Amino acid sequence: MYPPVEPTNSPQTEDAADAPPPGPFDAYEFVSNDAMPHARILANAPHDGAPVHVPYELGFLAYIRGFHRGNVGSPDHPRFEANYANTHRLFIELMTALPEILAVAVFSTVEIFAVGYERLMATLQAATLRPQSSVPAWTIPRRTDPTEDPEYDSDNDHIPNIRLVQSGRIGRPVHLVTLRNVEPLIDLYAVLGIPLSYPIQNFMANIFATCRCILKFPTPKYQSTTISTLPFELVSMITSHLPRPDVAKLASTSSTLRSSILPTMLRRAVFTMRVNEEAIRAKRRIGLNERAALVSATYDAVCDFRRSVSDFIDHRDYTAHVREADVVNQWIDLYPGYHRSAPPSLLNSSIYAMAFAAICDLLSKTRIRNLRVRGFGITYHVLDSICRMGTISAARFDRCFPVVATKGGYDISHDLLRIVRTGIASAHAIRNLDATMWSVTQLTLGFGIEHGTWDRNWNLISLCPMLRSLHCYKSDARGAFNFPPAGMYPTVNLANIVDLIFDNCSSRMSGLIDCSVVSTFLTGRWERLKIRGAIAIQEHDARLLASYLEEHQPNLRVLVLEGVRKVPVSLLETLAVSCPKLVALGLSRRDRDTSPYDNCCLWDAPIQAYAAVLCQFDFIEHFTGNFLWQPSDEDLDRPHTYPIVDAPSIVLHEQRAESSADGDIVSDDLISDPSPWDHGVARIHSNLHSHMRWSPITLTYVFQEKARTLKSLAVKSEYYEFRVRVWEGYNGRVFFDDVHDPEDDPDHQSWNPRTGTSWWAQGTE
Structure with missing residues (x-):
């Protein structure tokens, strides 16, 4: 040292x-x-x-x-x-x-x-x-210097x-x-x-x-x-405010605090069925064929999984404090789509009965509020356990293979059940199981490459009659998941869900609209909707969605569309009429590193035109755009129609004017950067790069001058991103502040959560 x-x-x-x-x-x-x-x-x-x-x-x-x-x-x-x-x-x-x-x-x-x-x-x-008696015994001498x-x-x-x-x-x-x-x-x-x-x-x-x-x-x-002399309430208050890594270190160094930290440390439990290729190769080396090696390795993994769950249940201190449980099957990462390969559908095998029984025991012995399942089959016994415990409010099923179920119990008309029939008594017991998850209000569905299981995943929505929030995403990076087929429209009720997020979904809005229209008898309940298309969302699809929102979802407050191909002024006018209560609006491109094509979001009019339309939203407070607009041939002959600002004309205060007057948001070299995706996509003409000289403050001022209710403006362009916050002082003056870290802005994420997260994960539920 x-x-x-x-x-x-x-x-x-x-x-x-x-x-x-x-x-x-x-x-x-x-x-x-x-x-x-x-x-x-x-x-x-x-x-x-x-x-x-x-x-x-x-x-x-x-x-x-x-x-x-x-x-x-x-x-x-x-x-x-x-x-x-x-x-x-x-x-x-x-x-x-x-x-x-x-x-x-x-x-x-x-x-x-x-x-x-x-x-x-x-x-x-x-x-x-x-005399000593003149000084009270409880008097504490005051320091001359408090610092x-x-x-x-x-x-x-x-x-x-x-x-x-x-x-x-x-x-x-x-x-x-x-x-x-x-x-x-x-x-x-x-x-x-x-x-x-x-x-x-x-x-x-x-x-x-x-x-x-x-x-x-x-x-x-x-x-x-020492810590042991502190009051119990004080210790609990300290441990409840510490982050999890610090709590773990504190528990390892002080035996006195372990009893107080135990509820915090054991809040989440993770159970993994571990399978690796080395175990399979070891089975092959002793003379087993491929099918037998897979079955034997799976059986060993299921036994270990069952043993770990049993050991956890045996400790009363663990089961009393756990509130979140993750159940993971590593087969889903080792062999994607393995349920259709040799051996056919390992989930149908009787060896998985122990795993399903372990999950049911875990649910019956704990009071879990958040359940995450990845790669496992969802049997009637598991659904019945969720229904009986009545404490799970948030459920996440990532690349799972649920049974084809109906509300209230067993549907004998389907022959794709992922359970083992062992006799008449068992079949009679199955008919008495209840698959309705009444307590689940937040549901997350992850779709993999197994297209044959998508319909059964959508069917889980019909088993959650109290559902308020739905988050659907593509678990792998290949392709996009489709909306429910026509045969499931009567049972999959999307119109009555309050918050919806569709991440990496199909760009055809007709599937979402048709599924929601069939199930809509009265006014829908949508309040927040975020759609992130895997490929570009065409203009006519966006207009179809706007028409549906106007007719069936007038209470929508937040609308985020990522991956829109083209945003004309007329589309904003349509949204202003369709969503009269809209508070936050986001129309932007997808992230460049996750979308190799159709990255541009074209705005075919000057920025002043979009600012003039924004005032038609009566309650708009947050707006996100792209502004990487493509001028027409007529605009090339009229240079003053472009949003060209050589220097900001709005001097808010001296510091802001000095910082924005001599700084380009993007250097000129980026304009000639070749497109890494589709070379047929029209790019900004080389002599029109001056529109990028708009400073964030000036750009926000133009929009806020038209829409007085605006509180923040975010721009996600092809090469840059910024956010500006608008606030009003005590004397009525309006101030504009740059957000130093636009990618990690809590105010923005409160209405537009990160990719892969939901609104309740952001703490805004």
């Missing part, structure tokens, strides 16, 4: 230098030895210098004072003994390097400090003559300091330290790593305070207040 300091011999203390250096635990004997060179510091005690931050390299001096005053360490852990020995070793090394500094040091009395010290002694003597460190050994505890002065152990702390030659100090600072700006007065005063503390408290001790 600190470099060793070579002990030096001063010509004034040759006898003391010949003595063997004391050990690290003899700090008191070392300091109290009058023959040592530092006795000159104690006799000519330096006063505290000007308030200066103590360098990190001298932090061990505060640790020494803490050990001797009982403010550092804990008696129930041996690691503090090593820390104690290390800090005293560093202190001894520093003291043995002081003779060269003291040889050139001059101590002079400062009269102002001397007079102040005499007044302090007179005040303390008068206080000692007062000072209470653990620092200063003159706050005056009585012990004055006793040391009266006994001749130390002098009065009224001396000024100067050096006749600063080279020894520079050399010492270089060895210790202390900045040269640290004053010698503070350096000597810090050393003197440490020596004085050791003289007052010869025997080192640990702190008497």
